Amino acid sequence: MTSPGRLRTLAAALLGLAILVAQAQAQTTLRVVPQFDLKILDPIWTTAFTTRNHGYMIYDTLFGVDEAGKPQPQMVGAFEASPDKTVWTFTLRDGLAFHDGAPVTSEDVVASLARWAKRDSLGQKMYAVLDKAEVVDAKTFRLTFSRPFTMTLEALSKPSGVPPFIMPKRVADTPADKQIEDTTGSGPFMLKADEFRPGEKVVYLKNPAYVPRAEPPSGTAGGKVAKVDRVEWVMIKDAQTQVNALVNGEVDMIEWIPTEHYAKLKESPGVELVNAIPSGSYAMHMNHLVPPFDNPKIAKAAILAVNQEALMRAQIGFKELYRTCTSIYPCGSQFADGQTSYFTGKPQFAEAKKLLQEAGYDGKPIVLLYAPEFVVLNKFPPVMAQLLQQAGFKVELQTMDWPSVLIRRTKKDPADKGGWNMFITGWGGPDTMNPLFLAPLTGNGEKGWFGWPTDARLEELKTQFLFAADDAERKKLAEQIQLQVFDGAIFAPVGESTPLTAVRKNHVSGVVKAPITVFWNIEKK
Known part of the structure; x- marks a missing residue:
């Protein structure tokens, strides 16, 4: 016969186990398909x-x-x-x-x-x-x-x-040119390092010790309240598979929808499309450190090959989701300006061929980086390759995944020795609102952003902008900076689009309007 004391002990143990099981079951996990893999x-x-x-x-x-x-x-x-x-x-x-x-x-x-x-x-x-x-x-x-x-x-x-x-x-204290190895932070979530699987999954746990501000969340400010216990970034490369996973409830959120499935997602009764972040833009970037784009005439010829309408139509597809824009700043924003020198966003093949001839282009293929599985950008490179060929360039599309593009673009070697000549990427609205926010205008030469152009005039204008007396003076300087970007053939805007986030309707709420995607305040039912 079991004694009353042992029964009480057993009951307490069973109760404790039940509480642990209930707590585990009560934990909420938000499963998200991010824009691309985290490496x-x-x-x-x-x-x-x-x-x-x-x-x-x-x-x-x-x-x-x-x-x-x-x-x-x-x-x-x-x-x-x-x-x-x-x-x-x-x-x-x-x-x-x-x-x-x-x-x-x-x-x-x-x-x-x-x-x-x-x-x-x-x-x-x-x-x-x-x-x-x-x-x-x-x-x-x-x-x-x-x-x-x-x-x-x-x-x-x-x-x-x-x-x-x-x-x-x-x-x-880690040198700026070396990546950190310790991911200790103080934010609302913590990286679960033992479950980090590049190419498969990234896991974050709610930081129970985080003290949020008292204000409501707004942008990247206010109270960062983690309302789920666990966030999983699930890497799904194929666009159709992403959509199927959301519709079937296998994931709760697609950060940026694959636009070729916009119509299907829009009509799906179990899906809600959320416009949480501002319109972003795309740009073509060149490596100015090595041939042929170390020659400004050849770089300008590449810019003259840009056909914004063709590129945006291929990538985005739906006219209500994109627009052409020749300004390096968001169209309609404080510094947006129509003065773009020779750049019209429309191809000027005859002028491009003339510049190539004057510059003595030797016909060596330029290496254009291409990530076919990255649905946010994968239609741009093939179309850009065709446009460049029409302008007189020879082009080699080199295929890799997007994280490999990010690593490859750090290399300063000639393209035939592991480097590169060109890639196309996207920018959020906050990245381009201000000339001093624009990453492609960082530094000068090898101290700058990937592509490493050297332009003393541009540096001088940026410094003047920094210390401008008022908004009117900043506006004039922003115009001059834009003109110098084109005259110096630094990079070329490709167009703008409205990124949409898809969530499971009636299951996910609280997505914060912010300049970037944030995961605090999101609730899951």
Whole structure:
């Protein structure tokens, strides 16, 4: 016979087990098909959107931008600027801690900003006039500039390209040209490293120690409340398989829908299409460091081959989802301008052939990088190859997956020795709103973004823009910067589109309108 005491012990054990089982069952998992695979985990080292989104999962920023694009404090609790805007003092808010339990300190912030500034266009300009970044105490730091720096908050809240994520000092001390190996952050989610399978799945767990701000979520600002326990990024390359997985309930969300299935998703009763992020753009980028695009005439000939309507029609398909736009800034935005020198967005093959002849193009094929399984961009390269051939170029499409494109574009070798000549990529609206946010305009020569053009005039204009007295002067300088981009044959805009997110209707809610895709505030039923 079992004693009453043993029965009570057994009952307590069974109750405890039942509670654990109930808790496990109650856990919510949001399964998402991201834009593309995550292989690079360092958001300071690359401008890849998936790596940037990964950054927002596990890191936090000093400031965010609200839905209107205005900087708002995030990790910062209070700040003040001297009347002449040369001295800025910031105090961190209470409750900030890294995933390992260590408090976030001013030393972590100063080290993180220093590393970020080596990789980002605005960061480089900012630190060029920074006299010192000093730790005042554990929660207070100060930035002192040699001249008034009115774009401090814009820099610290930069939402895309290379956002200034805050990392532990030991991680931020990693040289800027080397990828980090430690993914300890302080954000609302934590990377589950033992389940990270590049090409298959990325898993994030809710950070139970994260203290969100009290304000409602807005853009990358406000309260970052994780309302699911687990987020899984599921890598599905085939567009039809993505759609089937969503319709069948195998995944809950497709970050960017494959546009060839727009009509089907629009009519599906179990799917809701959400316009959560602003319209983005696409651009053709060239390697100016090696032949043939080290010759500006040949680079200009390639730009003259661009046919925006043909490229956008091929990639997006549905006219209501795209538009041509010749400005390097979003059409309709503050700095958008119709002055684009020779660039019309329409092909000018005769002029292109003339430039090639004048430049002595030797007929060597240019290497155009092509990721056929990356549904967001996969129609552009074949069409661009045809356009270039009509302009007099010989073209070699080199096939690989998109993460390999991201790695390949870092190589500065000649194209026939593992390098490259051209690729096409996309940019979010926040990446192109401001000439100092534009990653392709980062730095000069080999210190710049992939493609590495050298243009002293462009650098001078960027500096003038940085210290412009008012919006009217900035507008004039933004126009001059755009003209210099075309006259210097830096890159060419391809067009704009409206990215749509698809979620399971009546199962997923709370998607935040933001300049980039964020996963806090999302609820799953």
